Each structure stands twice: as C-alpha cells, then as structure tokens.
Amino acid sequence: MSLPHAILALLENENASGYDLARHFAHSAGHIWSATHQQIYLELGKLHQAGWVSYEIVSQDGKPDKKVYGITKNGTGELIRWLQRPSSQKRVREPLLIKVLGSHLIDSDDLIQELKRQREDNEISLAHFLNIEAEFKRKPVPLSLEQRSIYLALRRGILDRKAWLEWANEAEQLLEEDVQTAALNEPD
Amino acid sequence: MSLPHAILALLENENASGYDLARHFAHSAGHIWSATHQQIYLELGKLHQAGWVSYEIVSQDGKPDKKVYGITKNGTGELIRWLQRPSSQKRVREPLLIKVLGSHLIDSDDLIQELKRQREDNEISLAHFLNIEAEFKRKPVPLSLEQRSIYLALRRGILDRKAWLEWANEAEQLLEEDVQTAALNEPD
DNA sequence: GAACACATGTAACACGTTACATGATTGC
DNA sequence: GCAATCATGTAACGTGTTACATGTGTTC
Structure with a gap:
C-alpha cells in the first residue's frame, strides 16, 4: 500500500x-x-x-x-x-517477541543467543545512524526543510535502536539470572 | 509466516x-x-x-x-x-516515517496534527501497559517462567512507546519552530 | 432510533516472499 | 576456484487487506 x-x-x-x-x-x-x-x-x-x-x-x-x-x-x-491523506497505522511484525512470549517453553540459552545476534544488528545500525547524525551536527543551522525531514526520520531510528538495546539489556539480565538459578539447583 | x-x-x-x-x-x-x-x-x-x-x-x-x-x-x-528455529528479522512498515521523509513537501501543520493523533494512541497504549506492569509489581518475586515471558514482552512495549513519545516531542518542537519562523517572515 | 460491543465468517484482490535465473568483476 | 559485490529481473506461491455479510444485546 x-x-x-x-x-x-x-x-x-x-x-x-x-x-x-x-x-x-x-x-x-x-x-x-x-x-x-x-x-x-x-x-x-x-x-x-x-x-x-x-x-x-x-x-x-x-x-x-x-x-x-x-x-x-x-x-x-x-x-x-x-x-x-491521513496515514494508516504501522503494522508490527516482531517474530522475536513471539519467542519471548513462549520463552518458558524453551531453554533460556536459545533466546539469549537470539538476543545477542539481534543486539549486534542493532548496534551496527545504531553506529551507522550516529555517524550520519554527526555529519548533521557539522552542518549550519537552521537546516533546510529537506535536510530537516531526513534528520527527523534519522532521529526516530536512533531512539528506536537505543530503546531496543536498553530492553535487550533488561531481558538478558532476567534470562541469565534464571540460568544461574537452574545451575545452582541442578549442579552436575 | x-x-x-x-x-x-x-x-x-x-x-x-x-x-x-x-x-x-x-x-x-x-x-x-x-x-x-x-x-x-x-x-x-x-x-x-x-x-x-x-x-x-x-x-x-x-x-x-x-x-x-x-x-x-x-x-x-x-x-x-x-x-x-532462528527467528526472522522484524519487518518494518511505518507510513508515518514516509510522511516525515516527505514533510518538506507539505504544510508542517499537517504533520503536526498527524503526530498529535498518533501521540494519543501511544499514550493510551503506554498507560495500558503501565497498568499491567503495576499488577506485576504486586506479584511475589521471582516470577514463574510463564509470568516472566509475559513481563519481558510487556517491557518491550513500554520502552517502545516511551521512545516513540520522546521522539514525537523532538519532532513537534522542530516542526513548530518552523511554523513560527514562517509566521515571522510572512505576517498577515 | 442510532451507535457500539459482541461474535463469526466468505470472497476478491493486492501485496510480499521464496525460489529461480543470469552475468560481470574484484578480492582471497 | 570461491565468495562477495554489483546489477536486474520472472514465476509461483503464500499472506494480508478490503469489502461484503449477518445477527443479538446494551447504552445514549
């Protein structure tokens, strides 16, 4: 559409x-x-x-x-x-969160590995966005309207990636606690 | 899929x-x-x-x-x-950001109105998530694995909405500056 | 009497993904 | 020789959207 x-x-x-x-x-x-x-x-x-x-x-x-x-x-x-025209709402499709919802059914390590893989992607993407942002900071203000449009979309990308990484930190911590508890209860 | x-x-x-x-x-x-x-x-x-x-x-x-x-x-x-199985990447579909990319082609007010509409949705959704989170805080720790799954997915929703609102604040400010500049240059 | 919440579906069409297909150049 | 990057496409299939279809009960 x-x-x-x-x-x-x-x-x-x-x-x-x-x-x-x-x-x-x-x-x-x-x-x-x-x-x-x-x-x-x-x-x-x-x-x-x-x-x-x-x-x-x-x-x-x-x-x-x-x-x-x-x-x-x-x-x-x-x-x-x-x-x-009024824009339609965004459509969300996050397979990772289905995994999170069902995480009690699988080994926590599976999900932790998945999180680490996606963390890398997010970090690369964030670094890329921050580089572009640094270029913007070298430009004279006020920005042209065209440049401002690009900058605003870029800021969304930066805040989005940062929020994801913040969540991933929380998630990994919670999941690792569990792995440690399991290790305490069932030592080999 | x-x-x-x-x-x-x-x-x-x-x-x-x-x-x-x-x-x-x-x-x-x-x-x-x-x-x-x-x-x-x-x-x-x-x-x-x-x-x-x-x-x-x-x-x-x-x-x-x-x-x-x-x-x-x-x-x-x-x-x-x-x-x-390894999960596929999320697919992004954000019509609003296409509008942002093209915002220099239209009246800033159009986009500001759109942002305010979506801000409301996000605030309602965030409030809803925070209510559920408050219920979690009343539950004894540690959470059962099932509850932890739901909690992790919920936290993603909360951080996502907060990040969106933070961005919307920035965006509205930048766009309103422009409306004011225009008003100064072309007073009626 | 109108609008809204509850409740479930079918059909036509548009959109998106996966697999297939080809071919040049560059770096390891 | 193998993989990666550059570059463009077609075909088959699966997914998703919009429109259509129906009916009850509750609230304003």
Whole structure:
C-alpha cells in the first residue's frame, strides 16, 4: 500500500537505481520500511508505467549498467497527494517477541543467543545512524526543510535502536539470572 | 509466516475466542503482532485442521455463542519446534516515517496534527501497559517462567512507546519552530 | 432510533516472499 | 576456484487487506 510512496519519497530526495533503493531499505531507511529487491524492481516497473518515475541507463566500467530512476512532476504530485491523506497505522511484525512470549517453553540459552545476534544488528545500525547524525551536527543551522525531514526520520531510528538495546539489556539480565538459578539447583 | 505461531503462543498462555485474539492483537499484544479478525478466523480454521488447536462452543446469555480455542499437545509441540528455529528479522512498515521523509513537501501543520493523533494512541497504549506492569509489581518475586515471558514482552512495549513519545516531542518542537519562523517572515 | 460491543465468517484482490535465473568483476 | 559485490529481473506461491455479510444485546 505504501511501498510505492516510500520509493517516491526516497527518489524525491535523490535519484537511485533499484539496487541502491534495496540497499537503502536494508540500511539507512531500514527503520522506515523494509522491502526486498524483487518487490522494488516490480514497483519501479509500475511507477514507471504510471509515469511517476523516469530512468536513464548509466554505463559504468568494471560494473554492469544500471537504470537510475528519478521522480517526475506527476510523481511528486502523487506523493504530495498521498502525504496529505491521513496515514494508516504501522503494522508490527516482531517474530522475536513471539519467542519471548513462549520463552518458558524453551531453554533460556536459545533466546539469549537470539538476543545477542539481534543486539549486534542493532548496534551496527545504531553506529551507522550516529555517524550520519554527526555529519548533521557539522552542518549550519537552521537546516533546510529537506535536510530537516531526513534528520527527523534519522532521529526516530536512533531512539528506536537505543530503546531496543536498553530492553535487550533488561531481558538478558532476567534470562541469565534464571540460568544461574537452574545451575545452582541442578549442579552436575 | 509467523501469525499461526503468534496465535499458538497466545493460546498457550490462555484459551481464547477469535474475537478475544483480535482484541489482544489490537491492544495488549499490539507491539508483538498485528492482525485483523478476518485473518485470525482464517488461521484458526487452518490451525484446527492441522490439529494444533481445539475448541468448544460456549453459550453466554445476553451475548452470542463463542468458540473458545485452546492449544493441543501437538500444537505445543509445533510451537516449541518453531521457537527453537532462528527467528526472522522484524519487518518494518511505518507510513508515518514516509510522511516525515516527505514533510518538506507539505504544510508542517499537517504533520503536526498527524503526530498529535498518533501521540494519543501511544499514550493510551503506554498507560495500558503501565497498568499491567503495576499488577506485576504486586506479584511475589521471582516470577514463574510463564509470568516472566509475559513481563519481558510487556517491557518491550513500554520502552517502545516511551521512545516513540520522546521522539514525537523532538519532532513537534522542530516542526513548530518552523511554523513560527514562517509566521515571522510572512505576517498577515 | 442510532451507535457500539459482541461474535463469526466468505470472497476478491493486492501485496510480499521464496525460489529461480543470469552475468560481470574484484578480492582471497 | 570461491565468495562477495554489483546489477536486474520472472514465476509461483503464500499472506494480508478490503469489502461484503449477518445477527443479538446494551447504552445514549
């Protein structure tokens, strides 16, 4: 429902290939929307048919050609219309929390390992966001409206990651207490 | 992919009707998974066919009959198998952040209004979670494993909502500054 | 008498994921 | 030689949303 508009919003900021967009959705824009390359190429096709984006083929050396997409006037119009409509609520899909809900059914270590894996991802992502934030701090204030938009979305990513890590600390502590208790009660 | 297991995890904790589950996904479990009643009734049908849940029809007075579902032994087995597999990453779908990314294209007031609407939702949800947390604080420690599972998932909801509200404060401030600047430059 | 909470479902369609498919270049 | 990065796509299948459908009891 919103993926096409997520793509338009990214292109409005900067021209990009499908491959670039896929990387954005996996990294810098990962807290906004997630999408696979298959979906992105499909949507770019539809957006092109609708006349909301256009592209030019750019040759590179040492790398394959790429289609660099840009938003059209009609595309910006459509994006603005969409932005003015009330947005739907976010949809939450957190498999990890299903695991947490059922954690009493499995070995605590399983969940602790899972938490550590996801902790790494969150730390990498947070570090990445903090780097971008540091660049913003070097820019003169007040920011342009475009820059402010990007900054606000970035701040959401930072606060989100920090909150997740804070929770993970609590969770790991509680789960490890339990492992220790079990070890005390059943020493081998 | 995980909705059936989210349902199994909820039923493992407490028997419920499709209607009850829909409410859970809309309220107490809203930070774990979101699902509509249509999807839930459909999945309950599939889970029943697979033999992972069973139900009994309960008559009530003043209210229509309901089917109260419970997890079966096979269902618990399947849930445990799923819990032990590495979980996939969460999928993010936040239409509001697309709006933020494109906020320079629209009137700041539009976005501020949107933020205020979602702020209310978050505050209600946070208050609800804090109430449940207060009940936990009245329980004797250490918590049973089942209770600890629920508590951990709850804490995630609380930290998530708080982080969102913190961000909304920042965002509203930045956006309102801009409205004031505009008013100074173009007084009527 | 209107709106809301309770309660359960089907059907059509849109969206998203997984698997498949290809091919060049660079670093180990 | 193997894996990784760059680059773009199609096909089959599964998931999720929107619209439709129905009916009772309670509160304003």
